[in-house]
Amino acid sequence: MDKRFAKKGAIVTGGGSGIGKAVALRLAREGASVLVADIQEDKAREVAAEIKKEGGRAESFKVNLGNIAEIDVMIREAVKLWGSLDIMVNSAGLVKSQPFFEVTEQDYDRIVDINMKGTAFCIQKASAQMLSQIPADRRGLEVSDRCNGKIVNLSSISGRRGRAYQLHYAATKAAVISLTQSAALAVAQYGINVNAICPSVVKTPMWEQNIADKAKSFGVDAIKESDEFIAKIPMKRPGTAEEMAAAVCFLCSSDSDYVTGQTLNVDGGFEMD
Numbered sequence: 001m002d003k004r005f006a007k008k009g010a011i012v013t014g015g016g017s018g019i020g021k022a023v024a025l026r027l028a029r030e031g032a033s034v035l036v037a038d039i040q041e042d043k044a045r046e047v048a049a050e051i052k053k054e055g056g057r058a059e060s061f062k063v064n065l066g067n068i069a070e071i072d073v074m075i076r077e078a079v080k081l082w083g084s085l086d087i088m089v090n091s092a093g094l095v096k097s098q099p100f101f102e103v104t105e106q107d108y109d110r111i112v113d114i115n116m117k118g119t120a121f122c123i124q125k126a127s128a129q130m131l132s133q134i135p136a137d138r139r140g141l142e143v144s145d146r147c148n149g150k151i152v153n154l155s156s157i158s159g160r161r162g163r164a165y166q167l168h169y170a171a172t173k174a175a176v177i178s179l180t181q182s183a184a185l186a187v188a189q190y191g192i193n194v195n196a197i198c199p200s201v202v203k204t205p206m207w208e209q210n211i212a213d214k215a216k217s218f219g220v221d222a223i224k225e226s227d228e229f230i231a232k233i234p235m236k237r238p239g240t241a242e243e244m245a246a247a248v249c250f251l252c253s254s255d256s257d258y259v260t261g262q263t264l265n266v267d268g269g270f271e272m273d
Contacts (some may be wrong), residue, residue, distance in 0.1 A: 003031030004253055009082025011035045011074065013122060014063060014092030016043025018204030019154060022241035023089050023248050028056035030249065033082040036076055037061045037216070057082075065092055065118030066110075075125050084133050087252045088126035090119045090153045093172075095206050097165045097214045115172035116179070119153055123183045123194065126151055130192050143199045144191030153180050153196040155263055160198060161269045165214065173198075177263045180207045184261030193260040195251045200267030201230055201238040234269035 001119045003095055010027050013021035016038030028034045028051040036051075036058055038044035044060035053059035058083055063074045078085050093115045096107065130149030138144070158166055159173030176196060184194040201207060207226075215222035230238055245268045 001029050005087070005249075006031035008032045008086040009035075009078055009084045010087035010089065010252075011037055011078045011085065011126070012089045012091055012092075013037045013074075013118075015153075016040045016047055016060075018091075018206055019202060019241045019244045019248075020091035020200065021047050021091070022245035023091060023181065024058070025051060025054075026242070026245040026249050027087065027089075027252065028058055029054065032087060033057040034192055035059055035061050035074070035078040035081060037063045039064050065122065066113035066123050068117075071121050071125055072117070075129050079129065085126060085129045086149055088122065088130075088149070088151045089252070090122045090151070090250055092118065092254060093154060093206070095166075095169050095210045095213075097163075097169070097210055098217045100164055100167055102217070103167045111172055115169070116175045120179050123151055123153065123179060127182075127183065127187045127192055127194075131187070131190050134190065144189060146191055147193065147254065147257045148191040149193070150256075151183070151192065151194045152248050152251045153194070154194045154248075155180070155198045155202050157198050157265065157267050157271050160265070165218070180263055181261045189258055193251070193256065195256070195259060195261070196263040197244065197247050197251070197269065198263055198265045198267060199239060199244050200233060200265075200270045201226075202241055203238050203243060204241060207238075224255040232270065233267070237268065239266060239268060 010032040012024040015024040015036035024036050036044045036047045041062040048058040048060040061071045155176040156173040158170040163170040180196040211222045
């Protein structure tokens with residue numbers, strides 16, 4: 001596989017499972033040194049070990065993105081390990097489906113803390129680190145003549161339209177799209193690109209948990225619910241974590257140097273806005 005990310009230092013949050021794991025593996029296979037960050041320390045460690053077994057460079061890091069101080073430590077650890085932070089993929093997130101009138105303040109705050117606040121400060125602090133790496137004589141240029149960092153955020157098709165059973169989750173994923181646009185505008189002049197993707201159904205542990213929540217809350221059959229949702233996708237199948245990773249890695253690569261502030265639907269045609 002082409003080593004297009006050779007000499008690049010990367011962080012992947014939520015890297016212990018699902019899409020985050022696939023992204024961490026793909027980046028490493030293409031030459032990046034990856035800090036696999038996850039609140040599930042054992043899962044992050046397993047992914048880092050898998051990368052090392054394949055001959056790549058990786059370390060694991062336990063982080064709670066609801067704690068901003070821990071984000072600072074995570075950024076410093078990546079720079080300490082790899083010498084720079086060139087790629088930041090914000091894949092960590094929580095999902096919960098429940099009846100509209102049953103969402104509590106605690107439910108809402110928990111989702112917002114990770115999906116929105118955590119993502120916002122990961123973007124901010126990664127951008128600040130990338131900016132600090134630009135040589136002083138080039139930092140003041142009105143227009144950067146080179147790419148100085150890539151940030152990719154994971155939104156969702158639930159961020160494209162409201163969901164009656166996802167008051168908090170859908171709101172945070174819509175916020176990720178807005179955060180992506182705001183951050184892109186703030187750092188574009190420094191040659192830092194900020195983009196996002198919106199996956200549809202990807203059969204990860206998070207999707208399985210989401211379907212289980214819906215089955216419990218609404219008294220529906222979990223398998224039937226999943227099959228009915230997939231039937232609405234024009235391509236008539238779920239996506240794979242590897243397909244999401246491919247899209248993320250495009251946005252991390254030099255092929256997307258003139259792309260910023262965009263959110264790409266990677267969803268089999270489910271959303272077309």
